[in-house]
Amino acid sequence: MSTFIRRRPFLSFAIAAYFFSWTAWLLSFQMAGSPAVFLFHLAGFGPLIAAMVVVKVQRRSLRRWLVGLFKWRLHPGWYLFAFGFPVLLVAIASLIYRLMGYPLDFSPLPNRLGAYLPSLLLLALVGGGNEEPGWRGLGLPTLQQQHSPVVATGLLGLVWALWHLPLLATNPDVASGAIGLGQILFIAIVTLVSIATHAFWYTWLINCTGSVLLCIILHASYNAANGLLLLVPEEALRGSSYQTLLVLMTLVLIASVGALLVQTKGQLGAQYPR
Structure with missing residues (x-):
């Protein structure tokens, strides 16, 4: 097992992250009350736990790796980006949504x-930000x-x-059975495209700064902005209106990543591009 992990660190990390998180999520869906809530949030630590296992097997200092993730002496502009960029994306999507009638x-x-x-x-600690030491702290540099x-x-x-796929079960339309299989697949595909597209901004941010801390802030900021600053009526978060909004936000994100790739010539801030 140790030999496999050393030879295939990213694959080992991914398998361990999926196993831990998906097991905890699936168990939480079968429970109720505090145990369900605990397991649901514990699942979000899967990437971090998987990364720690890989680092340990590689005989690297776990403490040094963890401390190295939290580089914080950076130009204030980077913090402004991490806190503010998700708000800007939500504002642009909301404006277009309004212009569409x-x-x-x-x-x-x-x-x-x-x-x-x-x-x-809260989101930085247990609502998304806690994933980043795994994804951007180990997964990205390994790849x-x-x-x-x-x-x-x-x-x-x-x-x-x-990795987020089990969370589709928490979508109100999916959980209530209000939509058919075709619409479920549509929501799943658009959501997966949106998440995968986000990854390019995280790569640029960490390649430019070396700080997983900023990725934690960016992740938490996006989840907070998406949850609290998307000022649409409650009914717009269900049915066809939600699907329209999801596509719109994904297209805004894709456009922003396209501009990023052009601006960085595909290097995404890497100092020694391959």
Whole structure:
């Protein structure tokens, strides 16, 4: 087992992350109350736990690896990007959504702004940010040792996106049985494309800064902005309106990544491109 992990570190990491997270998620779906909530959130630590196993088997210092993830002495502009870019994406998508003739609802905004920072902190710890030491702290650098930034990001993005697949069961339309198999597949495909596309911004950010901490902030900021600052009526988060919104947000993200690839000439901030 140890020999396989040393020879195939990324594959070993991915298998372990999937096994831990999917097992915990599937168990949580069979339970109720506090045990279900605990297992559901524990599943999000799968990539981190898998990465720690690989680092340990590679006989590297676990403490040094963990400390190295949290590089924080950086230009304030990087923090502004990590906190603000997801808000900008949501604002652009909301504007286009409104221009398409769909309504926006600003009435919840005051309460949501008050909840934004506490939610951001919680999401950084247990709601997405906790994945980043695995994906960007071990997965990405391992792949970039053998592949170009674009190829490495594409591979990691696919693994990262598919890892989220069990969470499709938490979608209200899916959980209630309100939509058919075709619509479920459509939502799954668009969601997976969206997540995989996100990976390019994370690669650029960590290649430029070397800081997984910023990736944690970016991940938490996106989840917070998507959950609290998407000012659409409650009914728009169900049925065809939700699917339209999901496609729109994915297209905005794809356009932004296209601009990033052009601007960086496909190198995504890598200092020594392959």
